[in-house]
Amino acid sequence: MTGAEPKVTLDLAKAHGLTAEEYDRIIQLLGREPTYTELGLFSALWSEHCAYKHSKVFLRQFPTKAPHVLQGPGENAGIVDLGDGLALVLKMESHNHPSFIEPFQGAATGVGGILRDIFTMGARPVATLDSLRFGDPEDPKTRYLIGGVVSGISWYNNCFGVPNVGGEVAFAPEYRGNPLVNVMCVGLVRKDRIFRARAEGVGNPVLYVGAKTGRDGIHGATMASAVFEEGAEERRPTVQVGDPFTEKLLLEACLEAMATGAVVGIQDMGAAGLACCSAEMPSRAGTGMEVELSRVPLRETGMTPYEIMLSESQERMLLVVVRGREGEVRKVFAKWDLEAVEVGRVTDDGELRVRMDGQLVAQVPVRALTDEAPVYEKPTARPAWLDELHAFDPLDLPPPADYEQALLAILAAPTVASKQWVYRQYDHQVGINTLVLPGSDGGVLRIKGTRKAIALTTDGNARSVLLDPYQGGALAVAEAARNLACSGARPLAVTDCLNFGSPERPEILWQFSEAVRGISEACRRLEIPVVSGNVSFYNETEGQVILPTPIIGMAGLLEDAGWRTTQWFKGPGDRIALIGPEAVSLGGSEYLATCGRRVAGRLAPLDLTLEREVQAACRAAIEAGLVASAHDCAEGGVATALAEACMSGPGEIGADVALPSVGRLDLTLFGEGPSRIVVSIPPMAQRHFEGLMQEWQVPWRFIGTVGGDRFTLRVRGEVVVNLPVERIAHAWRTGFERYVA
Amino acid sequence: MRFGVVIFPGTWSDCDFHFVIGEVLHQPVKYVWHRDTDLSEYDCVILPGGFSYGDYLRAGAIAGRSPVVEALGDFLAGGGFVLGSCNGFQILCEAKLLPGALLRNECLQYRCQSTFLFVENAETPFTRGLRPGQVLKMPISHGEGKYYGDAETLRILRGRNQIVFRYCTEAGEITKEANPNGSVENIAGIMNEEGTVLGLMPHPERAAESALGGTDGLLLFHSLIGSLIEDGSFLKR
Numbered sequence: 001m002t003g004a005e006p007k008v009t010l011d012l013a014k015a016h017g018l019t020a021e022e023y024d025r026i027i028q029l030l031g032r033e034p035t036y037t038e039l040g041l042f043s044a045l046w047s048e049h050c051a052y053k054h055s056k057v058f059l060r061q062f063p064t065k066a067p068h069v070l071q072g073p074g075e076n077a078g079i080v081d082l083g084d085g086l087a088l089v090l091k092m093e094s095h096n097h098p099s100f101i102e103p104f105q106g107a108a109t110g111v112g113g114i115l116r117d118i119f120t121m122g123a124r125p126v127a128t129l130d131s132l133r134f135g136d137p138e139d140p141k142t143r144y145l146i147g148g149v150v151s152g153i154s155w156y157n158n159c160f161g162v163p164n165v166g167g168e169v170a171f172a173p174e175y176r177g178n179p180l181v182n183v184m185c186v187g188l189v190r191k192d193r194i195f196r197a198r199a200e201g202v203g204n205p206v207l208y209v210g211a212k213t214g215r216d217g218i219h220g221a222t223m224a225s226a227v228f229e230e231g232a233e234e235r236r237p238t239v240q241v242g243d244p245f246t247e248k249l250l251l252e253a254c255l256e257a258m259a260t261g262a263v264v265g266i267q268d269m270g271a272a273g274l275a276c277c278s279a280e281m282p283s284r285a286g287t288g289m290e291v292e293l294s295r296v297p298l299r300e301t302g303m304t305p306y307e308i309m310l311s312e313s314q315e316r317m318l319l320v321v322v323r324g325r326e327g328e329v330r331k332v333f334a335k336w337d338l339e340a341v342e343v344g345r346v347t348d349d350g351e352l353r354v355r356m357d358g359q360l361v362a363q364v365p366v367r368a369l370t371d372e373a374p375v376y377e378k379p380t381a382r383p384a385w386l387d388e389l390h391a392f393d394p395l396d397l398p399p400p401a402d403y404e405q406a407l408l409a410i411l412a413a414p415t416v417a418s419k420q421w422v423y424r425q426y427d428h429q430v431g432i433n434t435l436v437l438p439g440s441d442g443g444v445l446r447i448k449g450t451r452k453a454i455a456l457t458t459d460g461n462a463r464s465v466l467l468d469p470y471q472g473g474a475l476a477v478a479e480a481a482r483n484l485a486c487s488g489a490r491p492l493a494v495t496d497c498l499n500f501g502s503p504e505r506p507e508i509l510w511q512f513s514e515a516v517r518g519i520s521e522a523c524r525r526l527e528i529p530v531v532s533g534n535v536s537f538y539n540e541t542e543g544q545v546i547l548p549t550p551i552i553g554m555a556g557l558l559e560d561a562g563w564r565t566t567q568w569f570k571g572p573g574d575r576i577a578l579i580g581p582e583a584v585s586l587g588g589s590e591y592l593a594t595c596g597r598r599v600a601g602r603l604a605p606l607d608l609t610l611e612r613e614v615q616a617a618c619r620a621a622i623e624a625g626l627v628a629s630a631h632d633c634a635e636g637g638v639a640t641a642l643a644e645a646c647m648s649g650p651g652e653i654g655a656d657v658a659l660p661s662v663g664r665l666d667l668t669l670f671g672e673g674p675s676r677i678v679v680s681i682p683p684m685a686q687r688h689f690e691g692l693m694q695e696w697q698v699p700w701r702f703i704g705t706v707g708g709d710r711f712t713l714r715v716r717g718e719v720v721v722n723l724p725v726e727r728i729a730h731a732w733r734t735g736f737e738r739y740v741a
Numbered sequence: 742m743r744f745g746v747v748i749f750p751g752t753w754s755d756c757d758f759h760f761v762i763g764e765v766l767h768q769p770v771k772y773v774w775h776r777d778t779d780l781s782e783y784d785c786v787i788l789p790g791g792f793s794y795g796d797y798l799r800a801g802a803i804a805g806r807s808p809v810v811e812a813l814g815d816f817l818a819g820g821g822f823v824l825g826s827c828n829g830f831q832i833l834c835e836a837k838l839l840p841g842a843l844l845r846n847e848c849l850q851y852r853c854q855s856t857f858l859f860v861e862n863a864e865t866p867f868t869r870g871l872r873p874g875q876v877l878k879m880p881i882s883h884g885e886g887k888y889y890g891d892a893e894t895l896r897i898l899r900g901r902n903q904i905v906f907r908y909c910t911e912a913g914e915i916t917k918e919a920n921p922n923g924s925v926e927n928i929a930g931i932m933n934e935e936g937t938v939l940g941l942m943p944h945p946e947r948a949a950e951s952a953l954g955g956t957d958g959l960l961l962f963h964s965l966i967g968s969l970i971e972d973g974s975f976l977k978r
Contacts, residue, residue: 151850151851154850154851155851158792158851158853158882158884159751159792159795159796160753161753161791161792243795244792244795245750245751245792245794245795245796245797246795248750248751248753248792249750249751336750337750423853424852424853424854425850425851425852425853426851426853427851427853427882428853429853429880429882429944429947429953430753430754430757430790430882431756431757432757432760432761432946432947432949432950432953434953435952435953446952448760561952
């Protein structure tokens with residue numbers, strides 16, 4: 001072993017984010033003190049980011065199996081069968097910490113990382129979506145972060161050439177020092193052309209392909225596994241720098257190389273770079289690997305083995321290819337002006353051996369880095385302050401003096417208002433598949449060569465999760481599935497991004513465990529498997545923890561692309577119906593947050609059986625061709641959903657609606673509850689629709705008619721809102737833009 | 742009519758053009774690699790959208806000096822047509838096959854949105870199936886689409902009727918509000934003096950199927966195919 005490296009001590013191990021117990025365990029596994037490079041390997045692979053050590057025991061609850069699941073969690077991405085010999089690859093990932101330190105590159109490389117996760121499976125990425133969370137929009141720092149994050153996503157996404165078809169942006173002061181950037185990507189692959197990250201075949205060469213390795217991003221995975229103290233921005237050098245052009249070349253070259261049949265296994269060098277690939281790939285295959293670092297293409301001089309192994313330079317992949325066919329693969333990469341260098345080979349002894357100029361610098365059993373990583377079941381504790389939040393009754397507050405003003409305030413709230421400023425900066429049409437553009441409940445893309453289409457959505461309401469993590473987690477799944485039902489799709493699979501504070505705090509871990517329990521229960525009851533995902537802990541800066549924010553990404557299938565449905569009203573004279581239960585609450589509502597400036601109270605109950613039936617009934621009506629528009633009632637309640645249906649389409653149109661009273665007027669208008677969908681039905685289809693709803697036996701009623709240029713809401717025969725559509729549209733269109741333009 | 746769709750490293754509208762020409766228009770179409778220089782088997786070469794060579798230096802600057810673009814001079818002299826959309830328009834300006842330049846959008850942001858185009862000149866091989874003043878709907882997707890030409894360039898463009906499309910409102914008014922990127926005189930597309938090279942920032946291939954929001958983009962292809970059939974030039978080659 002080399003003598004030039006620093007002496008490894010317990011203090012050094014602690015500085016690497018390892019505990020004393022973990023350091024002892026390393027010594028026990030190796031039977032000796034680790035070298036400096038080995039310490040680096042353990043610190044990266046045993047980080048929360050790579051090892052899921054605090055979350056693993058909880059994540060086991062997720063239902064991950066179903067007949068159509070071709071690949072569940074544990075690979076770079078999940079895969080589900082679409083029929084017709086095609087499969088859909090999906091994954092969502094966070095890039096929160098880097099995006100706070102350097103918003104442009106942090107968000108851009110978040111997109112880059114998730115794209116590689118998809119095409120490393122052999123799929124061509126066909127769409128991305130993004131869920132973003134920021135602090136108070138009044139704060140100038142927030143404006144800076146939004147600008148940087150959105151332009152970073154826009155730059156990487158557009159240059160690479162993948163359409164961004166949806167997402168969401170929400171605001172709360174708790175995200176001030178810790179914004180969230182979650183990006184989802186889906187890709188299409190032929191079922192017989194799926195690739196996995198496995199180092200099979202003893203003696204097969206290991207090829208390094210793509211960009212050169214530099215010092216950027218060293219310890220990115222470790223950084224993402226700790227809370228931020230003051231001066232976090234000084235960690236800018238741990239943020240990677242992206243190059244979407246190289247990524248585009250890497251995509252084309254990888255897919256072309258895979259088509260030769262010479263590729264055995266492939267993995268993206270993302271978090272923890274070469275260290276992660278050279279341990280995980282043999283670990284999955286039950287093999288070992290040897291690498292010679294002097295052969296790794298470098299863009300800086302004097303890099304140590306430690307730095308080369310831990311670099312998170314972007315746009316790189318590690319390939320295992322069939323011995324004797326290296327030339328074919330190298331030729332493809334040369335065509336795309338990319339490096340493809342043999343850096344090692346697959347061995348049979350289960351060891352990872354790392355050499356520099358022939359000299360051994362690390363030798364570790366691959367299972368010690370992967371399967372033997374510590375797994376914790378740390379204590380959880382229900383926070384005492386929850387009782388106080390639950391004790392608050394929003395109906396103790398006086399009702400608003402003016403319901404029209406309250407509605408306009410909600411529509412102009414940055415979380416509800418139009419996000420056109422964001423998505424018009426993203427290419428959403430490249431690939432010419434996008435049937436439903438951003439701005440509806442779900443993005444819809446056709447699958448060329450078939451009658452089918454896929455629908456995609458991301459959802460998460462952190463206020464609900466804060467007040468009731470179990471139900472909040474379940475609600476996120478229910479809402480995502482409802483969005484897909486409104487688009488005409490049957491849900492296929494979930495990918496998730498679980499953003500929380502430090503799991504070492506019992507109250508945070510309780511939120512996490514409850515949310516996971518809720519997500520699991522909803523996925524089981526709605527029969528939607530979880531096939532991939534990501535956990536992001538330690539979202540805390542200077543003691544301020546974020547709201548518990550599980551984001552659910554969901555993909556669904558439309559057997560007939562013609563079923564696709566959008567959320568906005570279409571024709572004057574169409575009847576408006578509300579499908580779903582009456583139970584709503586102002587607890588945790590947008591109305592309470594916007595007009596009452598607080599997040600408290602109790603949520604309306606969720607009945608997953610009813611949820612399932614409402615979604616099925618909506619889908620049945622859509623498939624029968626009876627529905628002109630369908631929109632989920634979410635933040636801001638039924639009044640907001642109706643207003644959105646009037647103004648979010650290509651043209652504005654009015655509506656006259658009599659809402660069934662459920663108590664106080666503010667509760668009737670703005671109360672939020674699950675399983676509720678607003679649909680519009682052309683007069684010709686009315687009878688048929690009535691019959692169908694009776695058959696499904698779900699609660700529903702006609703509540704109004706589309707038409708005119710005014711938005712009118714009546715309750716108990718009294719007009720409570722009567723505004724020109726133009727006026728509500730103006731509030732909604734400018735509500736977010738006023739902070740960023 | 743035989744189409745060739747050029748692939749530069751970083752091009753992404755190549756597959757979209759290929760699909761529309763092959764599957765919607767049912768015309769023969771092949772990909773052309775950026776190092777190819779023999780274009781003799783094509784009637785029309787398409788330079789698609791994307792970020793050729795990463796758009797490093799300037800958008801289209803490196804592609805404008807690539808082997809395939811250098812071969813376009815001979816291809817045009819032999820009676821060929823060239824259509825450049827988005828990055829293709831930027832490349833044609835960089836290669837001096839069209840006058841002027843495309844600068845960063847005035848809003849300093851990328852823009853992906855629907856636009857309306859006023860047909861200024863309906864007597865080109867690309868637009869002869871249209872009416873002067875007709876309004877087309879076509880999407881844009883670019884960060885550097887602000888057309889710029891100096892006073893002399895604009896005078897020549899106007900004098901020779903080389904301005905083909907201007908951004909307009911749905912009703913056909915050429916206003917500042919209808920201009921998505923700050924282009925001088927709302928210019929969205931221009932041609933060379935001979936009418937054999939058309940460059941435009943909007944994407945005709947994204948407006949070629951009603952399921953995707955419109956078919957106005959097809960009108961350009963129909964015009965071009967019609968032109969070639971009528972003057973018999975495609976039979977001669």
